[in-house]
Amino acid sequence: MASTLVGKQAVVIGAGIGGLTAAGALAPHFEEVAVLERDALPTEPAHRPGTPQAPHVHALLTSGQRALGELFPGFEQDLVRAGAVPLRAGLDIRVERPGYDPFPQRDLGWVGYAISRPAIEFAVRRRVQGLANVVLRQRCRVQEMLTTAEGTAVTGVRFENDDGAGETLAADLVVDASGRGALTLGLLQSIGRPPPEETTIGVDFSYGTCVFAIPNDAPTDWKGVMTFGQAPQSARGGLMLPLEGNRWMASFGGFHGDAPPGDVEGYLTYARELRTPTIYNAIKHATRLREVVRYRFRGSIWRHFERLDGFPRGLLPIADAICQFNPVYGQGMSVAAQEACLLGTLLARLARESDPLATLAPSFFAEVPALIETPWSVANLDFIYPDTRGQRPADFEATLKFGMALTRLAAEDAAVHKLTAEVQHLLKPRSVYRDPALVQRVLAVMAKM
Numbered sequence: 350m351a352s353t354l355v356g357k358q359a360v361v362i363g364a365g366i367g368g369l370t371a372a373g374a375l376a377p378h379f380e381e382v383a384v385l386e387r388d389a390l391p392t393e394p395a396h397r398p399g400t401p402q403a404p405h406v407h408a409l410l411t412s413g414q415r416a417l418g419e420l421f422p423g424f425e426q427d428l429v430r431a432g433a434v435p436l437r438a439g440l441d442i443r444v445e446r447p448g449y450d451p452f453p454q455r456d457l458g459w460v461g462y463a464i465s466r467p468a469i470e471f472a473v474r475r476r477v478q479g480l481a482n483v484v485l486r487q488r489c490r491v492q493e494m495l496t497t498a499e500g501t502a503v504t505g506v507r508f509e510n511d512d513g514a515g516e517t518l519a520a521d522l523v524v525d526a527s528g529r530g531a532l533t534l535g536l537l538q539s540i541g542r543p544p545p546e547e548t549t550i551g552v553d554f555s556y557g558t559c560v561f562a563i564p565n566d567a568p569t570d571w572k573g574v575m576t577f578g579q580a581p582q583s584a585r586g587g588l589m590l591p592l593e594g595n596r597w598m599a600s601f602g603g604f605h606g607d608a609p610p611g612d613v614e615g616y617l618t619y620a621r622e623l624r625t626p627t628i629y630n631a632i633k634h635a636t637r638l639r640e641v642v643r644y645r646f647r648g649s650i651w652r653h654f655e656r657l658d659g660f661p662r663g664l665l666p667i668a669d670a671i672c673q674f675n676p677v678y679g680q681g682m683s684v685a686a687q688e689a690c691l692l693g694t695l696l697a698r699l700a701r702e703s704d705p706l707a708t709l710a711p712s713f714f715a716e717v718p719a720l721i722e723t724p725w726s727v728a729n730l731d732f733i734y735p736d737t738r739g740q741r742p743a744d745f746e747a748t749l750k751f752g753m754a755l756t757r758l759a760a761e762d763a764a765v766h767k768l769t770a771e772v773q774h775l776l777k778p779r780s781v782y783r784d785p786a787l788v789q790r791v792l793a794v795m796a797k798m
């Protein structure tokens with residue numbers, strides 16, 4: 350049988366969802382994969398400083414769940430064992446949007462899971478730790494990448510190890526899953542290459558999150574609630590999902606400086622002022638299990654590595670290092686896992702070539718935009734707010750009207766509802782909305798609106 354190996358040593362920077370899933374994809378193709386993580390990694394699902402977003406609601410889209418199952422067969426059962434709450438798509442989350450309070454709840458035919466971000470990451474980490482040729486090194490902060498003298502190839506990393514000593518590790522491939530991409534951008538600058546062009550959508554979205562025990566008299570017609578404001582007048586929304594351990598996590602937030610207060614009273618007042626009372630009524634007498642935590646997200650960033658003219662051999666940024674999405678749409682972990690699947694597919698294909706690592710990054714960059722376009726088109730909706738910074742798409746108004754009519758059709762027709770949920774869960778590309786028969790039906794609705 351032909352070898353699937355493409356190199357001896359791979360290094361992954363960061364043990365978040367991007368780094369762990371990348372390690373899973375790399376393992377069959379390298380003799381050893383070392384994952385270097387600056388944090389001490391908890392021995393149970395728990396928050397850690399390197400992922401300050403983790404105490405907030407993290408929805409796992411069905412595409413992400415399936416990608417994780419592709420990388421780690423049987424992963425869905427790991428989630429179930431970790432206490433994840435099964436959610437019937439279209440049925441178990443009450444969605445409240447202007448004109449639809451609630452949007453029709455129907456069983457669309459598949460099951461997703463709600464679980465905390467630390468528990469998802471912990472489940473993935475256990476799978477990675479079970480891979481014989483993957484070494485997970487905690488308290489190792491990568492300081493810089495090492496290159497050949499001419500800077501045309503990355504040859505390893507320099508890092509501070511868990512004893513506080515400097516150490517280097519040579520590698521055939523370095524994957525930058527550090528979240529911010531600062532190491533890759535620093536490397537490009539140090540070798541005199543231009544940074545990738547960026548598309549940005551500035552939103553200044555502020556989160557406030559708290560966790561509650563689910564009371565015995567909790568409503569039975571939903572397991573979670575998503576409440577949208579009346580955009581563009583009010584950008585306030587809320588998402589409450591169940592978690593392992595019979596808990597609810599409720600995150601509220603607003604755009605452009607409309608921030609939930611950090612004290613409990615202010616947080617509950619903010620909840621009471623949402624467009625609908627459903628979440629407030631559910632939590633107002635529930636036992637609070639944690640203090641309110643907050644997070645501010647400045648904006649979505651898409652770094653267009655695919656437009657660069659040449660890229661150092663032996664280096665690959667992945668996940669948030671390429672694209673950070675507005676978290677309110679719940680896409681980042683799922684796109685990270687999808688990118689890891691793409692990496693695995695490419696490595697399997699390129700392993701047959703004489704110099705696989707010469708073409709890995711260009712091939713990856715060429716195919717990643719197809720994964721990002723659909724979730725990014727959702728982030729474009731943020732231009733509904735006049736204060737949003739960035740280049741508003743020329744067809745924004747038309748897209749918005751089409752979307753409103755499509756939503757109306759989805760409320761009336763279960764098949765269209767299912768299609769929109771499949772796009773929202775990144776199971777199908779947004780291009781399915783260009784189907785001529787569907788377009789005709791949407792135009793007919795638009796004519797009546």
Ligand SMILES: Cc1cc2nc3c(=O)[nH]c(=O)nc-3n(C[C@H](O)[C@H](O)[C@H](O)COP(=O)(O)OP(=O)(O)OC[C@H]3O[C@@H](n4cnc5c(N)ncnc54)[C@H](O)[C@@H]3O)c2cc1C
Pocket residue numbers: 362363364365366367368385386387388398399400402405406407408409410489490491492526527528529556644646667668669670676677678679680681682683684685
């Ligand atoms: C408030 C908020 C809510 C979100 N909600 C959702 C959601 O509902 N659903 C969803 O799918 N996504 C959500 N996301 C996005 C999601 O968290 C990320 O997209 C996802 O975790 C993938 O990120 P990553 O692995 O690239 O980076 P990260 O998760 O940021 O991980 C990067 C890792 O690299 C480590 N690291 C950084 N620098 C170094 C270094 N120099 N050396 C060694 N290690 C280093 C960090 O400690 C960290 O462990 C949310 C994000 C935010 C901010």
